[in-house]
Amino acid sequence: MTFRIGPRTSQIIAYIFLLTLTVIAVFILIFIIAFIFKNGFSQLTIGFLTQKTHEMGKEGGILPSIIGTLLVSFLAIIIATPLGVGSAIYLSEYTKAGPIRRLISFGADCLAGVPSILFGLFGFIFFVTILKLGWCIFSGGLTLALMILPTIIRTSEEAIKAVPKSYREISYSLGGGKLDTILKVTLPTAIPGILTGVVLGIGRAVGETAATIFTTGASLNIPTSIFSSSRTLAVHFYMLAREGISMPKAYGTATVLIILILVINFVAYRLMHRFMARYY
Amino acid sequence: MDIKLSIKNLNVFHKNIQALKNINLDVHADEILGVIGPANSGKSSLLRAINQLPETDDARYEGEILLDGKNIDTLPLNELRRRIGLIFAAPVVLPGSVYKNITYGPKLHNRHTRAELNELVHFVLNAANLWDEVKDRLFDSASNLSGGQQQRLCIARTLALQPEIIMMDEPCSGLDPISTAKVESTMLSLKDKYTFILVTNNTKQAARVSTRVAFFLSAELVEIDRAEKIFTNPGDKRTSDYISGRFG
Numbered sequence: 001m002t003f004r005i006g007p008r009t010s011q012i013i014a015y016i017f018l019l020t021l022t023v024i025a026v027f028i029l030i031f032i033i034a035f036i037f038k039n040g041f042s043q044l045t046i047g048f049l050t051q052k053t054h055e056m057g058k059e060g061g062i063l064p065s066i067i068g069t070l071l072v073s074f075l076a077i078i079i080a081t082p083l084g085v086g087s088a089i090y091l092s093e094y095t096k097a098g099p100i101r102r103l104i105s106f107g108a109d110c111l112a113g114v115p116s117i118l119f120g121l122f123g124f125i126f127f128v129t130i131l132k133l134g135w136c137i138f139s140g141g142l143t144l145a146l147m148i149l150p151t152i153i154r155t156s157e158e159a160i161k162a163v164p165k166s167y168r169e170i171s172y173s174l175g176g177g178k179l180d181t182i183l184k185v186t187l188p189t190a191i192p193g194i195l196t197g198v199v200l201g202i203g204r205a206v207g208e209t210a211a212t213i214f215t216t217g218a219s220l221n222i223p224t225s226i227f228s229s230s231r232t233l234a235v236h237f238y239m240l241a242r243e244g245i246s247m248p249k250a251y252g253t254a255t256v257l258i259i260l261i262l263v264i265n266f267v268a269y270r271l272m273h274r275f276m277a278r279y280y
Numbered sequence: 281m282d283i284k285l286s287i288k289n290l291n292v293f294h295k296n297i298q299a300l301k302n303i304n305l306d307v308h309a310d311e312i313l314g315v316i317g318p319a320n321s322g323k324s325s326l327l328r329a330i331n332q333l334p335e336t337d338d339a340r341y342e343g344e345i346l347l348d349g350k351n352i353d354t355l356p357l358n359e360l361r362r363r364i365g366l367i368f369a370a371p372v373v374l375p376g377s378v379y380k381n382i383t384y385g386p387k388l389h390n391r392h393t394r395a396e397l398n399e400l401v402h403f404v405l406n407a408a409n410l411w412d413e414v415k416d417r418l419f420d421s422a423s424n425l426s427g428g429q430q431q432r433l434c435i436a437r438t439l440a441l442q443p444e445i446i447m448m449d450e451p452c453s454g455l456d457p458i459s460t461a462k463v464e465s466t467m468l469s470l471k472d473k474y475t476f477i478l479v480t481n482n483t484k485q486a487a488r489v490s491t492r493v494a495f496f497l498s499a500e501l502v503e504i505d506r507a508e509k510i511f512t513n514p515g516d517k518r519t520s521d522y523i524s525g526r527f528g
Contacts (some may be wrong), residue, residue, distance in 0.1 A: 188375065
């Protein structure tokens with residue numbers, strides 16, 4: 001007698017197996033967030049968010065780091081997005097499929113996997129030292145822009161390639177030129193995909209330590225311009241925890257960092273849905 | 281009969297495959313020219329050659345196409361495509377509202393006031409027999425329309441460019457008989473003002489609407505004549521074999 005699994009049983013097994021995998025993945029995420037919130041939520045006071053940092057972080061708030069993080073990430077995004085989307089348009093619309101395009105795509109994929117500390121080192125040598133920008137928010141923004149550029153290029157390229165060829169043909173057949181077609185048909189259709197790449201980029205930029213420690217520095221003063229040195233939240237968290245300055249403040253900082261990323265993602269997806277509602 | 285479009289010694293190649301062999305064909309003003317023939321006979325390649333919209337990047341053309349006696353190579357592409365509209369087999373609506381779909385083309389070519397655009401939208405939707413069905417949904421997404429409505433929207437979108445010739449590539453192949461009848465009656469009601477080239481796999485449709493019919497087979501034009509002649513007493517045996525359903 002042979003033992004055989006019927007189609008109904010195999011369906012149930014597959015369902016339970018996949019459900020388990022999903023539960024594990026979601027549970028890990030929830031566990032990390034819950035752990036940090038449990039330890040850090042009590043630190044979240046108005047003072048913590050709005051005061052200067054004192055005694056290397058043992059006392060006071062984290063306002064300088066919040067400002068520093070927002071500025072560095074904002075600079076990185078406004079530099080990397082036009083560059084990345086522009087390159088993606090060029091690659092997908094103006095070059096023919098072939099070995100050179102594959103090589104560029106492969107290069108971008110490799111670049112996306114380069115450890116951030118190497119970008120930090122490059123930023124330190126090139127922006128901080130050779131261009132004499134010094135440790136500042138601008139250097140950090142430029143370095144992070146380079147770091148997230150490959151991600152934005154590749155996701156935008158895929159999003160643009162996913163726009164059906166027939167849309168372009170319709171535009172051409174109505175007398176549209178190449179640029180009309182890209183600006184009025186292809187890009188609006190690809191925006192949700194492009195925005196996904198930008199959101200991924202923001203996430204990496206906001207949480208980055210290695211690349212910013214080398215380029216933005218670790219100053220605890222409130223930045224007065226993009227040429228001030230600053231310390232991002234992630235770096236501040238690293239310093240507080242690593243130097244054993246104050247674990248409660250470290251968890252508080254981590255909580256703010258996580259909330260910041262959640263808020264940015266939430267806003268980005270809201271924008272995306274608003275946009276989709278208008279176009280589809 | 282005025283000759284609107286004249287095709288002389290047209291050859292089309294895709295890589296090493298010849299899609300059209302030495303085609304000579306005149307299209308008269310204000311007629312519906314039906315183009316029939318089995319798959320891969322070169323019907324779509326003909327339309328794409330006229331609109332300079334090749335299927336592949338390595339398509340190559342030889343020969344001349346004259347629009348009102350003027351070689352189309354001398355016309356800017358956007359003007360050529362405005363004057364000769366092309367409607368594809370599968371209705372493809374652009375993302376966005378019905379209104380936006382129609383105004384997309386005109387806005388590319390000229391500046392219009394809002395009032396002019398409103399009037400144009402009303403006019404072309406009426407002409408395409410679609411106004412009554414969509415007049416309350418002008419600003420809804422065009423992709424919510426049914427397939428037949430989408431195809432008539434595509435016709436309206438092409439009409440909005442005020443073309444001289446409208447080419448259709450199997451416009452009813454994905455539609456049900458009622459939608460097909462609506463598209464056909466749209467065509468017939470417009471035929472006094474526009475010249476149509478209708479590529480169709482449906483020989484009965486060609487018989488219903490065409491003034492003249494051209495039969496293509498294996499990249500060649502077998503014969504072209506008045507529709508009654510083609511369907512009752514064709515000059516070539518291959519034509520009678522095809523329309524009587526012996527092959528294809």
